[in-house]
Amino acid sequence: MTTTLEQAIGQSQHRSVLSRIMSLQVFWIFLAAVLACGALSVLTDTFATERNLFNVTRNFAFVAIIAIGMTTVIASGGIDLSVGASVVLSAVVVGATMEAGFPLWAAALFAIGAALLVGLVNGILIAFVGMPPFVVTLGMLSFARSMALVLSNNKMIYEFGPDHDLLLWLGGGSTFGIPHPVIVLVILTAVMSFVYNWTRWGQHVFAIGGNENAAVLTGIPVRGMKVSVYMFSAFTAGIAGILMVGWLGSVTTNLGTAMELTVIAAAVIGGANLAGGEGTVFGAVVGALLIEVIRNSLILLGISTFWQGAFIGCFIVIAVAFDRVRSWRGQG
Amino acid sequence: MVERLKLTGISKHFGAIRALHDVSLSVREGEVLGLMGDNGAGKSTLVKIIAGNFRPSSGDIELDGESRDFHHPKDAQRAGIEIVYQDLALCDNLTAASNVYLGRELRRSLGPLRIIDYGRMHRRAGELFALLKSETRPRDLVRKMSGGQRQAVAIARTLLADAKVVLMDEPTAAISVRQVAEVLELIRRLRDRGISVILISHRTPDVFGVSDRIAVLRRGELVACKPTANSSPEEVTGLITGAIEAA
Ligand SMILES: Nc1ncnc2c1ncn2[C@@H]1O[C@H](COP(=O)(O)OP(=O)(O)OP(=O)(O)O)[C@@H](O)[C@H]1O
Ligand SMILES: [Mg+2]
Numbered sequence: 001m002t003t004t005l006e007q008a009i010g011q012s013q014h015r016s017v018l019s020r021i022m023s024l025q026v027f028w029i030f031l032a033a034v035l036a037c038g039a040l041s042v043l044t045d046t047f048a049t050e051r052n053l054f055n056v057t058r059n060f061a062f063v064a065i066i067a068i069g070m071t072t073v074i075a076s077g078g079i080d081l082s083v084g085a086s087v088v089l090s091a092v093v094v095g096a097t098m099e100a101g102f103p104l105w106a107a108a109l110f111a112i113g114a115a116l117l118v119g120l121v122n123g124i125l126i127a128f129v130g131m132p133p134f135v136v137t138l139g140m141l142s143f144a145r146s147m148a149l150v151l152s153n154n155k156m157i158y159e160f161g162p163d164h165d166l167l168l169w170l171g172g173g174s175t176f177g178i179p180h181p182v183i184v185l186v187i188l189t190a191v192m193s194f195v196y197n198w199t200r201w202g203q204h205v206f207a208i209g210g211n212e213n214a215a216v217l218t219g220i221p222v223r224g225m226k227v228s229v230y231m232f233s234a235f236t237a238g239i240a241g242i243l244m245v246g247w248l249g250s251v252t253t254n255l256g257t258a259m260e261l262t263v264i265a266a267a268v269i270g271g272a273n274l275a276g277g278e279g280t281v282f283g284a285v286v287g288a289l290l291i292e293v294i295r296n297s298l299i300l301l302g303i304s305t306f307w308q309g310a311f312i313g314c315f316i317v318i319a320v321a322f323d324r325v326r327s328w329r330g331q332g
Numbered sequence: 333m334v335e336r337l338k339l340t341g342i343s344k345h346f347g348a349i350r351a352l353h354d355v356s357l358s359v360r361e362g363e364v365l366g367l368m369g370d371n372g373a374g375k376s377t378l379v380k381i382i383a384g385n386f387r388p389s390s391g392d393i394e395l396d397g398e399s400r401d402f403h404h405p406k407d408a409q410r411a412g413i414e415i416v417y418q419d420l421a422l423c424d425n426l427t428a429a430s431n432v433y434l435g436r437e438l439r440r441s442l443g444p445l446r447i448i449d450y451g452r453m454h455r456r457a458g459e460l461f462a463l464l465k466s467e468t469r470p471r472d473l474v475r476k477m478s479g480g481q482r483q484a485v486a487i488a489r490t491l492l493a494d495a496k497v498v499l500m501d502e503p504t505a506a507i508s509v510r511q512v513a514e515v516l517e518l519i520r521r522l523r524d525r526g527i528s529v530i531l532i533s534h535r536t537p538d539v540f541g542v543s544d545r546i547a548v549l550r551r552g553e554l555v556a557c558k559p560t561a562n563s564s565p566e567e568v569t570g571l572i573t574g575a576i577e578a579a
Contacts, residue, residue, distance in 0.1 A: 198447040200437050203426075207434055210423035217385060217421045218435035219405040277425035 025271040025322055026283040032315075033290040036297060044300045052296070054179060058247065060292035061181035062240045066259070067266040067284035068192050069236030074267055076229045077209040077276030078126065078133040082118060083237040083263055085144035087256030090115045090241030092148040094167075095157035095251035104163035104170070108242055115238025116231050118144050123227030137230075141260065149253050158250040171246015181243045185285070188236070193281045205229060209276030265312055266291055269319045290315065335397070336361045336528045337382070337413075337497050342391035344377055344552075351377040353552045355391070359497065359528040364519060366543030366560065367532045370572055373549040375532045376418055379499040382530075383415040384408035395496070406435075412496035416503050418532075420486040422474050428481075429457035429470035432488045460488040465514055480511040487518060497528045504538050516542045536565045548572055548579075555579070 040047035047053075066083050073080045094111035098104065118140060125136045160167050173180055196202040204225050208215045216222050237256075245251050270287030272279030294311045298304075337359045344352040352374045359365045369375050380386050382393065384402030393400050395411055402408045408415075422431050430437075433453050440449040457470040466484035474482060483503060490498045500519070504512045512535075519529050519542050533539050539546060540560060547557040548571040556563075556571050556579040563579070570576035 198442075200439070200448065203430060203434075203437060203448060206425060207423045207430075210425035211421070213419075214417075214421035214423050214434070217405060217417055219409065220435045277423070 025319060026280060026286055028322065029269055029271075029283070029290055029319060030286045033286060033293050036290070036293045040293075040297050040300060046300050047297070052300070054174075056292055056296050057182050058179040059296075060288050061179065061185040062244055063259070063262055063266055063291065064185050064285045064288035065181070065188055065240045065243075066233075066236050066263045067270065067288045068188055068281055069233035070263045071267045071270065071272045071279040071281065071284040072192070072205060073133075073229055073233045074264075074272040074274060075209045075277065075279040076205045076226065077212060078226070078229065079137065079264070079274070080122065080230060080233045081134065081137040081260050082122060082140035082144055083233060084256035084259035085141045085148070086115045086118050086234045086237035087241040087244065087259060088148040088253060089118065089144045089151075090238040091245045091251045091255050092152045092157070092253065094242050095160065095245055096151055098160040098163060098167065099157055101161045104166050107163075111242050112235065112238045115234040115241070119231035119234030120227065122234070123230035126230065127223040127226035145253075152251065152253055154253050156250055156252050167246045168249055169246070171243040172249070173246075181240075181247065184239065184243065188239075189281055189285055196281055201225070201228070206277055209278070211277075262291060262312075263288075265316050269315055271319075287319075334361050335359075336363075336395070338394040338397075339378075339382070340392045340394070342378065342381060342388045342393070344374075344381060344386060345389045350552050352381075352388075352549075355549070355552075355554045357547055357554060357557060359530060361528060362523050362526045363545065364523050364529045364531060364543045366539035366546040367530055367549065368534070368536075368539060368546060368568060368572055369549035372551075373572075374552040375549055376501055378549070379415060379501055379530060379532065382408070382497070383413055383499055409436075409493065412494065413499065414490035414493065414495040414497070415499040416486045416490060416501060418501035418505075420482055422482055422485060424475040425473065427471050427473055428461075428468050428477070428485050429453045431474055431485050432457045432460065432470075432492065434489075436492070456492075457488060460491050463491070464488060464518060480507045483507050483511065483515065487515070495522075495527055497530070498522055499530045499532075501532045502534065503531070504533055504535055512538065536568060539568075540565060550574060 037047070066087070070080060070083060090111040093114045094107045097107040097110050102110070122136055122140055125131050126133050170180055175183065204215065204220050207220060208222055208225055212222060241256070244255060266287035267279065267284050268274065268287070269290060270280065270283030270285070272283065291312055294315070295308055298308055298311070335358050339355060339357045342352055342355045355378060367375050367378070377386065381388050384405045384407050387401070387403065393402070395413070400411060402411070423434065426434070429450070430453070438449040438452050438456070439446045440452070454470040461468040461470065461484055464484050464487060466481060468477065468481040468484045474485060477485070487503065503515050507515070516538060519531060522529055531539065531543060543560050545557060546560050546563055546568060548555050548568060550572065555577070558579060567576060567579060571579060
């Protein structure tokens with residue numbers, strides 16, 4: 001009796017690593033991205049240039065950073081439509097305060113603070129007032145973007161006071177040849193992978209997404225957790241906003257428009273389940289990478305960018321369809 | 333024997349719904365109390381009040397002679413009250429071990445950080461499943477488990493701490509006959525360790541097989557509470573349906 005039990009346990013542990021990897025959606029997405037890169041290097045002589053790769057990695061870093069926040073929200077069973085608005089709010093705050101003469105560190109604190117406030121309000125309305133995340137964050141999308149317009153008076157900001165060069169270096173520069181947004185992304189990926197897998201906070205995010213009622217009954221502070229999740233999502237948007245200003249060298253109020261959709265697409269392609277309880281940090285990054293590779297390849301291959309949406313749309317559906325097929329097989 | 337848990341005049345309203353009305357009940361140390369009643373009689377509500385999920389609209393809860401007011405499931409847990417919920421309250425997307433430890437994950441230090449100690453959680457959960465004679469593997473996702481295995485996960489949770497009172501809301505619903513016998517055996521084992529058990533079940537044979545006393549709720553009111561030996565399945569059925577007014 002006991003031996004069979006132990007044998008059974010042993011077997012489950014020694015299930016082939018390969019089959020486990022192959023059952024991961026993120027593995028196939030990663031493969032698709034790698035194949036696309038390989039094909040592009042062969043088909044074009046522009047893809048594998050240092051300049052293009054530099055651009056690709058930096059462009060995708062912004063989406064990937066926010067996709068990590070979005071994946072966290074989705075894993076907890078929610079959605080955050082206000083991230084694009086948080087990006088522009090953070091960008092306007094950092095731009096306006098620096099223009100007014102504040103040093104970068106202070107301006108960055110204001111910007112992150114503004115983003116966190118957005119997340120806090122989202123979280124309170126969702127967790128304590130009990131409103132649906134879709135509605136709350138849709139309202140916030142409108143509100144925060146409007147605040148950005150009010151604060152900037154819809155004027156472009158391109159003078160950033162005493163720390164002007166520092167800001168441009170932070171967002172647009174590189175260290176050891178790696179663009180700074182990518183460095184931020186790598187750090188965030190490492191930290192959040194750890195948090196997802198090894199901390200109580202991470203476990204509880206997934207528990208809430210898996211069965212919110214069970215989480216409440218077992219005494220997990222679900223409301224506080226939800227507030228922190230939306231604040232984290234807004235935080236990633238705030239960081240991305242500051243970096244984007246440095247990269248572009250100016251703030252315009254159309255920054256981050258429709259970005260929430262790209263970010264959600266990246267998260268979903270990377271394996272985040274909109275029903276909650278599933279998603280990985282690495283998946284979010286790979287999802288964002290795939291979207292950027294598609295975009296870049298269309299440009300390099302001379303295909304009209306109007307096709308971009310069609311390709312991304314197909315990938316979203318394929319990724320989710322793949323997940324369905326896998327769960328049918330799992331049941332069979 | 334000492335009175336372990338004593339409820340006095342417990343009432344609970346959900347808006348206009350009167351779920352419980354003036355229920356007074358007690359359980360002694362090492363006693364199994366069977367709690368029966370029709371659907372919607374208020375059984376789950378009563379155990380959720382004891383477990384700190386709801387606060388009673390009025391009434392008093394005493395544990396070991398001391399009046400208690402639980403605001404939170406954690407308060408009740410700390411006082412030694414464990415519960416198996418009717419819908420089991422499991423997260424399908426997590427492993428068996430993570431579910432057993434949900435909300436009280438074991439942690440260890442990693443430098444300045446406190447990280448989850450999966451090794452110890454898997455080992456301890458494995459020991460608990462072995463104790464329950466359940467072929468549940470700590471690392472398996474609950475999504476993939478049978479009804480009996482899920483039950484074992486929910487019950488294993490109550491064995492983590494040194495419980496004084498274990499509340500079980502329909503632990504034998506939706507599992508096989510063999511597994512029912514195992515759950516009943518487990519209840520006896522808890523009792524032998526001096527733990528008080530309140531067992532909610534619709535299955536008369538289970539309640540008569542394991543309980544020392546039987547309490548019957550009907551539309552939120554306690555209509556009977558007597559030693560199992562002095563009652564009969566026929567009487568209990570009559571009490572539940574209202575054919576017998578009270579006993
Ligand atoms: N959270 C709640 N909000 C409103 N009404 C509730 C709530 N929980 C229970 N009730 C109501 O209280 C009454 C008692 O419900 P309860 O779940 O305690 O019954 P039960 O005896 O456990 O029934 P069953 O055998 O079906 O599990 C029912 O009328 C139910 O609709
Ligand atoms: Mg019930």
